[in-house]
Amino acid sequence: MSTYLHRARLQAECLAGRQGVRILAIETSCDETAAAIVEDGCRELANAVYSQIDLHTLYGGVVPEIASRAHVEKIDAVLQQALQQAGLTLQQVDAIAVTQGPGLVGALLVGVSYAKGLAYAMEKPLIAVNHIEGHICANYLTSPGLQPPFACLVVSGGHSHLMMVDKKDGYHLIGCTQDDAAGEAFDKAARVLGLAYPGGPRLDALAEEGDAHRFTLPRPHTEGRYDYSFSGLKTAFINLVHGIKQRGEPLPVADLAASFRRAVVDQLMDKALLALNERGETMLALAGGVSANRLLRRRMQAICNERGIKLYLPELKYCGDNAAMVAAAAHVRLRHGQVAGLSLNADPALRLV
Numbered sequence: 001m002s003t004y005l006h007r008a009r010l011q012a013e014c015l016a017g018r019q020g021v022r023i024l025a026i027e028t029s030c031d032e033t034a035a036a037i038v039e040d041g042c043r044e045l046a047n048a049v050y051s052q053i054d055l056h057t058l059y060g061g062v063v064p065e066i067a068s069r070a071h072v073e074k075i076d077a078v079l080q081q082a083l084q085q086a087g088l089t090l091q092q093v094d095a096i097a098v099t100q101g102p103g104l105v106g107a108l109l110v111g112v113s114y115a116k117g118l119a120y121a122m123e124k125p126l127i128a129v130n131h132i133e134g135h136i137c138a139n140y141l142t143s144p145g146l147q148p149p150f151a152c153l154v155v156s157g158g159h160s161h162l163m164m165v166d167k168k169d170g171y172h173l174i175g176c177t178q179d180d181a182a183g184e185a186f187d188k189a190a191r192v193l194g195l196a197y198p199g200g201p202r203l204d205a206l207a208e209e210g211d212a213h214r215f216t217l218p219r220p221h222t223e224g225r226y227d228y229s230f231s232g233l234k235t236a237f238i239n240l241v242h243g244i245k246q247r248g249e250p251l252p253v254a255d256l257a258a259s260f261r262r263a264v265v266d267q268l269m270d271k272a273l274l275a276l277n278e279r280g281e282t283m284l285a286l287a288g289g290v291s292a293n294r295l296l297r298r299r300m301q302a303i304c305n306e307r308g309i310k311l312y313l314p315e316l317k318y319c320g321d322n323a324a325m326v327a328a329a330a331h332v333r334l335r336h337g338q339v340a341g342l343s344l345n346a347d348p349a350l351r352l353v
C-alpha cells in the first residue's frame, strides 16, 4: 500500500467519529464546474457553481470537448470562490471528495485529476463519489433529519431510477427506465418545440401557461411494474408536432409543452406511488435535475399529503448538478472508511446498483 493511502486511511478513521468534519468536494461530470464545502455531511459552508450553459447553447446540447476545456479553465477559480465563501483555507478542510462517474469521461477526468493533486499535495484523504449517490444525498442537505429507509425517485438527464435507500450507503433498484431518461425526454421535446438548450427547465416554464389537457399522449406499457419508458411518448409527441406543422397551423407551444409535461409527470408519479403503495413505504425523496420540475413537485406534494406519505424535496439549488451533494455523499463514505487511492480513475459508466 502506498504511503499516501496508508496515511489517508488512518486520517479517515480519526475523522469518522468526529464532529465538525469539513469536506471539500469537486463536481465536473457534465456541464457544471462546481466546488463546495460541507460540514458533517449536511451543513453547507460554500457552494460555488460555474454553469457552462452559454458555451453549449449555440450547439443545442453539451459538446464534450468544450465541457472538458471549460472545466480546466474554471476549476481553480471555482475552488477559490468556494474557499472564500466559507472563509476557510485549504489547510482547514479535512478531506477532498470528487465525482468519479457516471458522466462525460473527459469532464470527469478534469475533476478527478484535480482532486487527486489536491489530496496528495495537502495530505488529505480522497473520497470518490458516484454522481447518482450525490443526487440522492442532496436530500440530507435540505433535510438533515432524513434517515433511511426511504424510497427515492432519481430523475436526471441520464437516469430515471426508483430506488430504496436501505441505509445511508445501501441502494436497491426497484424500477428504472427501459429507454430514455425523463430529463432526456424533456430535452428532446423542448428541442422539437424550438426551445433553446437546456430544454427541460424552459419547457417546464412554458407549460405553466398552457392547457395540459389539450393533447392526449400515450401512456406506455412496461415489462416491470415499476419501470418507466419515455421513447414511445417522445415519438408520439414528435409526430403530433410534425402533423400540426404540415397542416400549416401555428404551433400552440404552451399547450404542447403542458400536455407533454403532464404525460411525463403522470408516469413518474403513477409508478412511484404504485411501488410505495404495494411495498408499504411511507417515505419518498426526489433527486436529480428533473426534481426541479414544478408540476412534479406540486402534484407529488399534494398526493403525498393526501396519502400520509412524507415527501422530501431537495431545495432547487441542490436539484441540478452541484458539489455540495457530492460532499454530502462523501461524508457517508468517509464514515464507512471508504477512501480512494491515487490510482483513482474516472469511470463514465460507474453504476450505483
Ligand code: KG4
Pocket (backbone or CB within 6 Å): 030, 135, 155, 156, 157, 158, 159, 182, 183, 184, 186, 187, 198, 199, 200, 201, 204, 288, 289, 290, 292, 293, 294, 319, 320, 321
Ligand atoms: O441532474 P442533472 O442536472 O444532470 C444529470 O445528472 O443528468 O439533470 C439535468 C436534466 C436535464 O435533462 C434537464 O433538462 C432536466 O434535468 N431538468 C428539468 C428541469 N430542470 C432540469 N426537466 C424538467 N423540468 C425542470 N424544471
Ligand code: ZN
Pocket (backbone or CB within 6 Å): 131, 135, 156, 157, 288, 289, 320, 321
Ligand atoms: Zn446530475
